[in-house]
Amino acid sequence: MQGVAVPVSMVAGNSFIHRLNPIAKLVWVLAVLVISFATRNPLFLIALSIVGLGLVTMAGIWRQFSRVMLILLPVATSLIVFQSVAPAFPQPWTPIATIGPFTIYQEGIYSGLSLLARATSMTIFALVMIMTTHPSDLFTSLSRLHVPYVLNFMLAMTLQLIPVLQREIGVVMSAQKSRGMKSTGFGAVIPSFVPVFAGAIERVQQLSISLESRAFGSSGHKTSYRQVAVRPVDWVVGIAGFAFLAVCIAVFLNTGALDMSRTLIFPPALAIVLVAAAAVLFVGFIASAIWVVIRA
Amino acid sequence: MPSERAPIIEFDRVSFQYAASDAYALQDISLTIDEGEYVAILGLNGAGKTTLELCINGIIPNMVMGDLEGEVRVAGVDATDTPVREMAKTVGIVFDNPEFQMSQMTVAEEVALGLENLGVPYEEMRGRIADALAMVDLVGFDERMPLALSGGQQQRLAIAAVLAMRPRILVMDEPTSNLDPIGKQEVFEIAARLNRDNGMTVVMAEHEVEVMARYADRVIVLDGGRIVANGTPREVFAQRELLERIGLRPPQATELALWLRDGGAGWTDLLPVTADDAVTALETRLAGVAR
Numbered sequence A: 001m002q003g004v005a006v007p008v009s010m011v012a013g014n015s016f017i018h019r020l021n022p023i024a025k026l027v028w029v030l031a032v033l034v035i036s037f038a039t040r041n042p043l044f045l046i047a048l049s050i051v052g053l054g055l056v057t058m059a060g061i062w063r064q065f066s067r068v069m070l071i072l073l074p075v076a077t078s079l080i081v082f083q084s085v086a087p088a089f090p091q092p093w094t095p096i097a098t099i100g101p102f103t104i105y106q107e108g109i110y111s112g113l114s115l116l117a118r119a120t121s122m123t124i125f126a127l128v129m130i131m132t133t134h135p136s137d138l139f140t141s142l143s144r145l146h147v148p149y150v151l152n153f154m155l156a157m158t159l160q161l162i163p164v165l166q167r168e169i170g171v172v173m174s175a176q177k178s179r180g181m182k183s184t185g186f187g188a189v190i191p192s193f194v195p196v197f198a199g200a201i202e203r204v205q206q207l208s209i210s211l212e213s214r215a216f217g218s219s220g221h222k223t224s225y226r227q228v229a230v231r232p233v234d235w236v237v238g239i240a241g242f243a244f245l246a247v248c249i250a251v252f253l254n255t256g257a258l259d260m261s262r263t264l265i266f267p268p269a270l271a272i273v274l275v276a277a278a279a280v281l282f283v284g285f286i287a288s289a290i291w292v293v294i295r296a
Numbered sequence B: 001m002p003s004e005r006a007p008i009i010e011f012d013r014v015s016f017q018y019a020a021s022d023a024y025a026l027q028d029i030s031l032t033i034d035e036g037e038y039v040a041i042l043g044l045n046g047a048g049k050t051t052l053e054l055c056i057n058g059i060i061p062n063m064v065m066g067d068l069e070g071e072v073r074v075a076g077v078d079a080t081d082t083p084v085r086e087m088a089k090t091v092g093i094v095f096d097n098p099e100f101q102m103s104q105m106t107v108a109e110e111v112a113l114g115l116e117n118l119g120v121p122y123e124e125m126r127g128r129i130a131d132a133l134a135m136v137d138l139v140g141f142d143e144r145m146p147l148a149l150s151g152g153q154q155q156r157l158a159i160a161a162v163l164a165m166r167p168r169i170l171v172m173d174e175p176t177s178n179l180d181p182i183g184k185q186e187v188f189e190i191a192a193r194l195n196r197d198n199g200m201t202v203v204m205a206e207h208e209v210e211v212m213a214r215y216a217d218r219v220i221v222l223d224g225g226r227i228v229a230n231g232t233p234r235e236v237f238a239q240r241e242l243l244e245r246i247g248l249r250p251p252q253a254t255e256l257a258l259w260l261r262d263g264g265a266g267w268t269d270l271l272p273v274t275a276d277d278a279v280t281a282l283e284t285r286l287a288g289v290a291r
């Protein structure tokens, strides 16, 4: 049975970020989420991402972090390729360069870069939080904020089911292999979904019986085993997150969300290099994905 | 152990039919179990053991749909009309597939879950978790991942998770069916100890006739949803024709004695149900012969 590790899960550690209250972290993740959607200024978003990378360094999670980013980034770079030739932007577009049948537009580069930077900044902050927070601590903190227990628990259960399903897929696939079925690649994973999900439903039913038999969902006062401290520094960080969000929104409102689509001029050479690099990354990724599937 | 035993589980003419089925899974069950008793429920696959046990904490009919007739009273309340999460204070239940019962990240949190739901204060919770893990021999496993334990360890964890809630009744449904012989032995020992030392009422559905003969105060045999025998292991296992008819094997010690008796060896003593009984009885007889 293959031991597929969950790629996105907590990395043990004792950094400042690890010890920070989950809610303080959540405030920052949500703030960055809102900010990233509120502006399209690529320079601002790139700056935000760089701050995020600073946090990755602080938390000491580069190895696990870059493993996830290596999968996500090539997909994200496709944004630059497609946007540069067909910007999601109102006309008129300003052509910068022409490669064969394609014309690269100023607005396309801007839009592609900003979408990429937006996705990157959100992902970095979210990953920092996920990789430094014990899920139970997050759920404990949320329930202290009166997030409904059941909702909270459903979140926790979903996270729980991931490794279980992965393991079950492994079991089913080796069972199928032993009956002479194909055992690697996508072609093998798909048929194993049916028994796995049938199994998952039974599992969820059994689990809900077992949980209710342990008084889950009872109405009275509940206590919690994991004790999550709320120190002054957690308050400071959390409030700073809100303040940062407020300042950014105020700035955006007064500056047209820092719009630079007409002022940030990309020289043709830079534009071509950018698009070419993105295209190479993206095509390389697609090719390697196809290769993995074919080889399997 | 209380000398004055009071009924804690009472079934009065209980019949049950699963929603998806047109046959009765339980038919006209009437039985009384006293506090502190250790009762084994025996029967072949499909006899109704699980169904009967699910009625004890109200999973039937509150979580599993179907038609229930009759009355189930447990610790003074009507179990058919009380939410399972309320019954949880009195009845702890452990199933045969331990990994389906795990939901938490660590062993300690798994045990804590029920206590959190009951609102047990943090300090007391820690003590209860430690006690429960000690009772099932899982000391030092607090921070391990439940899903990364062995089947036997998982089953003991499932028991601890229920024990920590201090129920008066422990219901177990073939708790050892997925375990190796050592794992089985450990679980049976735990149940016996809880019954003996803590006076906990134990209701155990099992296929392990030998083991039940040794531990249970009383054996209830189900067949086709009906109670066909109900008595001490000795009384029940002596009913050879009945057991043969429904396809249940008595313990080997009993079989041996019955074979000796029918073979003309003139066995007149009580029938043994455990190996120890048999040895004692045979020794006495042999000593008699030698003399």
Ligand SMILES: Nc1ncnc2c1ncn2[C@@H]1O[C@H](COP(=O)(O)OP(=O)(O)OP(=O)(O)O)[C@@H](O)[C@H]1O
Pocket: B018, B019, B020, B021, B024, B025, B043, B044, B045, B046, B047, B048, B049, B050, B051, B052
């Ligand atoms: N969820 C269900 N829906 C419909 N019928 C069911 C359901 N569960 C059990 N039954 C039926 O009810 C009867 C009693 O089943 P039960 O599970 O109580 O038997 P059991 O003695 O526990 O058997 P086993 O030794 O296999 O666990 C069987 O005929 C079974 O097919």
Ligand SMILES: [Mg+2]
Pocket: B049, B050, B051, B173
């Ligand atoms: Mg059963």
